[in-house]
Amino acid sequence: MSSISEAMTRDHRACDERFAAAEGAAADGDWARAASAFVTFRTAMEHHFTVEEETLFPSFERHTGMTAGPTEMMRMEHAEMRELFERLAVAAAAHDADDFLGLAETLNLLMQQHNMKEEQVLYALMDEKLGGEAAGLLAALAR
Amino acid sequence: MHPAGLKLEQAPPIAVPFRFFLTAPVFLLAAAALLAWGGAEAFAARATPAALAITHLVTLGYMAMVMLGAMLQILPVLAGAPVPGARLVAGTSHALLVVGSAALAGGFALGEPALTKLAAWTLGAAFAAFLAAVAAALTRAAVRSATVIGMTLAAVALAITVTLGLMLAAMHGWGVAPPSFAIRELHPAWGLAGWTGLLVAGVAYQVVPMFQMTPPYPPAMTRWFPAAVFVLLAAWSVAAWHGEVPTLAATLAVFLAGGYIAFALTTLVLQTRRKRRVPDATLAFWQLGMASIALAAAVWCVRAVRPEAPEVLDLLIGILAIGGGAVSVIAGMLYKIVPFLGWFHLQASVGPKGAPHMKKFLGDSPQQLHVRVHLLAVVFLAAAAVWPRPLVYVAAAALGASALVQLRNLALAARFYRAEIARAPRAG
Numbered sequence: 001m002s003s004i005s006e007a008m009t010r011d012h013r014a015c016d017e018r019f020a021a022a023e024g025a026a027a028d029g030d031w032a033r034a035a036s037a038f039v040t041f042r043t044a045m046e047h048h049f050t051v052e053e054e055t056l057f058p059s060f061e062r063h064t065g066m067t068a069g070p071t072e073m074m075r076m077e078h079a080e081m082r083e084l085f086e087r088l089a090v091a092a093a094a095h096d097a098d099d100f101l102g103l104a105e106t107l108n109l110l111m112q113q114h115n116m117k118e119e120q121v122l123y124a125l126m127d128e129k130l131g132g133e134a135a136g137l138l139a140a141l142a143r
Numbered sequence: 144m145h146p147a148g149l150k151l152e153q154a155p156p157i158a159v160p161f162r163f164f165l166t167a168p169v170f171l172l173a174a175a176a177l178l179a180w181g182g183a184e185a186f187a188a189r190a191t192p193a194a195l196a197i198t199h200l201v202t203l204g205y206m207a208m209v210m211l212g213a214m215l216q217i218l219p220v221l222a223g224a225p226v227p228g229a230r231l232v233a234g235t236s237h238a239l240l241v242v243g244s245a246a247l248a249g250g251f252a253l254g255e256p257a258l259t260k261l262a263a264w265t266l267g268a269a270f271a272a273f274l275a276a277v278a279a280a281l282t283r284a285a286v287r288s289a290t291v292i293g294m295t296l297a298a299v300a301l302a303i304t305v306t307l308g309l310m311l312a313a314m315h316g317w318g319v320a321p322p323s324f325a326i327r328e329l330h331p332a333w334g335l336a337g338w339t340g341l342l343v344a345g346v347a348y349q350v351v352p353m354f355q356m357t358p359p360y361p362p363a364m365t366r367w368f369p370a371a372v373f374v375l376l377a378a379w380s381v382a383a384w385h386g387e388v389p390t391l392a393a394t395l396a397v398f399l400a401g402g403y404i405a406f407a408l409t410t411l412v413l414q415t416r417r418k419r420r421v422p423d424a425t426l427a428f429w430q431l432g433m434a435s436i437a438l439a440a441a442v443w444c445v446r447a448v449r450p451e452a453p454e455v456l457d458l459l460i461g462i463l464a465i466g467g468g469a470v471s472v473i474a475g476m477l478y479k480i481v482p483f484l485g486w487f488h489l490q491a492s493v494g495p496k497g498a499p500h501m502k503k504f505l506g507d508s509p510q511q512l513h514v515r516v517h518l519l520a521v522v523f524l525a526a527a528a529v530w531p532r533p534l535v536y537v538a539a540a541a542l543g544a545s546a547l548v549q550l551r552n553l554a555l556a557a558r559f560y561r562a563e564i565a566r567a568p569r570a571g
Contacts, residue, residue, distance in 0.1 A: 016356050020418035027421045083495035101421065102502030108419070109483045109501070112353035113220065120288050 004056065004130065005123040007138050008048075012115045015044045019108065026092070026100045034100070035092050042085050048141075049078045055140040056126060063129045070122050077114045081107060157488045159233040161557055163212025164477055166237070168550035170204025170244060171470070175543035177252060183531035189457040190327075196251035201465055202334060203266065204244035209473045210342060211236055211273050213480060218280045218294070225280065232276040239269035250315065259316035263309055270305045274298060293345030293369040300337030300373065307333060325384045335464050336399060337376050340436075341369055343472055344406055347429075351410055354479065355417035355426060360409060368406060375399040389450070396447035400440035407437040424510030428475025431518055435467025458528040466542070467521040474517060474549060478510050481553060485560040493567040504556040513552060517545040 002010075018041035025034035057071040084107045091100040130137060174197045178185055181193030188194070215233050219225045226232065243266035250259035277298050284291045307330040313319040348365045351357055359365075375398055382392035410433045414426065439460050446456045482501035490498035520541035527534040 017418055020356050020420070024420045080490065080495045087496075087500075098502070099500070102500035105423075105502060106483070106486055106500045108354075109479065110487075116349065116353070117220065120290075 002134075002138075004126045004134050004138065005119065007134075007141060008052075008056075008123055009119050011044075011048050011141060012119070015041065015048060015111075018044050019104070019111070023101070023104045023108075026097060026104070029097065031092065031095045038088060038092050042089070045081070045085070049082075051140045053078065055137055056130075059130055059133065059137060060122075060126055064125075070117075070125075074114070074118065074122065077110065081110060081114070084110065156230070157484055157560070159230060160212045160216045160480070160484060162233070162237055163208050164481060165550075165553055165557060166241060167205045167208040167473075168546045168553065170200050170208065171546035172543055172550065173204065173245075173248070174200040175539050175546055177248065178542065179536060179539035181252075183535050186458060186528055186531040186535055188454055189461065192251045192254060194458070196248040198461060198465065199251065200244060200248045201470065203240065203247065206339065206465070206469050206473060208237075208240060208244075209477065210339075211240065213476070214277065214294075214342075215273075216480075216484075218277065226276050227279050228276065232272050236269045236273045239265045239272070243269055247312075256316045256318075259312055263312035263316055267305065267309055270301065274302055274305075289365045289369075290345055290349060293341055293348070296369045296373045297338050297341035297345060300333050300341055300376070304330060304334040304338050323384050325380075325386060328383055329380050331461070332376065332379070335469075336372065336403065339464075339469050340403060341372060343432075343436075343469065344368055344372075346476070347406075347410055350476070350479075351413060351429070354419075355414060356419045357413040357417045360413065364406065364409060368402060372399065372402055375402070393447040393450075397444050400443040400447070403440040404437050407433040407440070411437075423478075423507065424514050425475040425478050427511075427514045428471045428478075428517075431514070431521065432468050432471035432475065435463045435471065435521065439463035439468060455528055459525060462521070462524045462528055466524050471517060471521070474513065477549075477553065478505065481505070481556050485556060489560065489563055489567070492564060497567075499559075499563065504559050505552055509548070509552045509555070513545065513548045516541065516548050520545045 018037065022034055022037035022041050025031075025037050028034075053075060057074070061067045061071055084103055088100060088103050088107065091103055127134075177193060177197050177200065181191070181197070185191055185193035185197065212233070215226055215229055219229075243262045243264075246258045246265065247262035249255060250257075250262055277294075281291060281295050281298070307326045310321045310326055311330060314321050348360050352359050375395055379392055379395035379399060382388060382395060386392075411430060414430065417426075442456055442460050442463065446452055446460065482504040485504045486498055486501050520538065523534060523538035523541045527538040
């Protein structure tokens with residue numbers, strides 16, 4: 001049985017791989033592959049966000065009483081990333097490599113610094129506060 | 144109020160880091176000009192007045208300038224604790240660092256003790272203000288991660304470097320004899336293998352996997368490298384200070400250099416296993432930096448076991464570690480930091496829909512031009528250490544070109560940001 005940290009960090013890396021596949025295809029100019037890889041990546045990210053926003057964050061907020069703290073910032077960064085997903089989808093549809101790769105670069109830095117904050121601070125706090133319920137909470141991730 | 148505005152309260156205003164980043168290439172340009180002025184004489188030995196002046200223009204005016212600016216920016220994120228009085232500390236330490244770096248270089252180049260004294264006061268104050276703020280942030284850190292421990296050791300190494308430097312300044316400026324002449328070896332060792340190396344390694348563990356999606360560093364390396372480097376450096380310092388057992392000092396130096404070779408090669412191997420295949424200037428600068436650090440450490444090994452080896456090796460170590468290693472890594476980092484900070488602050492004003500992406504701030508080709516020119520500068524500087532007579536002017540020209548390309552690139556990104564923010568409707 002893995003901890004919240006381990007499971008969620010592993011999911012970050014899985015999303016990273018899908019991101020790299022989409023970006024690589026766009027760099028090759030293979031837009032059919034880029035578009036399908038991007039949809040796979042976006043779906044994986046949305047699933048990860050949903051697990052956090054609907055299961056992990058509310059549980060963390062209930063346990064700690066911190067509703068305006070780290071989870072609020074994470075939700076804001078999710079919104080910023082979703083905005084970039086939208087713009088990436090437009091660039092992919094237009095076969096605009098410059099825009100797609102520039103947006104991908106921006107998304108990567110936003111996503112990686114976001115992941116770093118979650119992995120180094122928030123997930124560690126969740127293991128501490130919600131460790132006992134990890135199995136139940138992480139069931140959402142498997143769905 | 145725009146929701147993203149909340150987040151910005153944690154980050155200092157963009158002018159704070161940008162001031163440091165845009166000043167740095169000017170000092171690199173000054174170093175190139177001084178090399179052209181000093182000519183082949185500058186490279187006659189490692190401690191000629193011109194060589195000392197050039198070294199400090201780069202290590203203080205360029206390296207410390209960016210490292211301080213970036214650390215004030217990144218500490219709140221990495222340590223989960225704000226830097227108290229970040230704006231005041233940044234403004235003060237930036238101004239003092241500018242004056243102090245210029246004064247120290249002037250003191251060396253002109254042999255003017257009054258300038259050295261001015262440098263000692265201003266640089267001492269600049270680093271004291273910076274280190275006090277960093278110490279306050281690190282003691283309040285929310286988590287004791289490997290990064291926080293690495294940053295702490297780097298900051299302690301900086302404090303030791305500054306203390307040793309002030310002792311040397313007391314000698315040059317006030318004629319006060321240092322407690323041991325070994326501090327002429329210890330000061331650069333703590334500055335490069337201590338502060339700079341530990342900060343580069345601590346940053347590498349975080350950003351190398353992030354930027355290129357490489358596998359993580361081996362956990363044994365992230366956990367033990369900073370502490371091992373620190374302990375070896377301290378033990379080597381004691382051995383070098385007493386000077387009675389030269390073989391012990393040499394052995395410790397070889398282990399220390401070996402650690403850096405292992406770190407640099409690990410980084411290069413991890414980068415070959417990256418998942419993001421699209422290469423960029425930052426990757427190229429890191430590769431140049433790591434190859435230079437490995438070479439500098441290898442030459443240091445030779446120098447440690449063969450004290451009778453020619454002094455040109457000392458020049459080579461300095462050129463490879465500083466010009467090839469630290470300056471390259473820093474240049475690569477700036478091409479991620481500057482466009483990202485620009486995008487980040489802009490999207491907080493105009494919203495994420497309207498903010499132009501990072502490559503609009505600075506495209507790939509100006510960055511790649513900088514990679515090529517800087518590679519030439521490193522090659523010619525290293526060659527000029529061995530054959531200064533014809534090559535020192537070529538090296539100075541290449542270094543000056545590298546500084547100019549970087550200054551133009553960073554200024555383009557900053558100008559794009561200002562134009563966009565001027566166009567943007569005022570938020571909240």
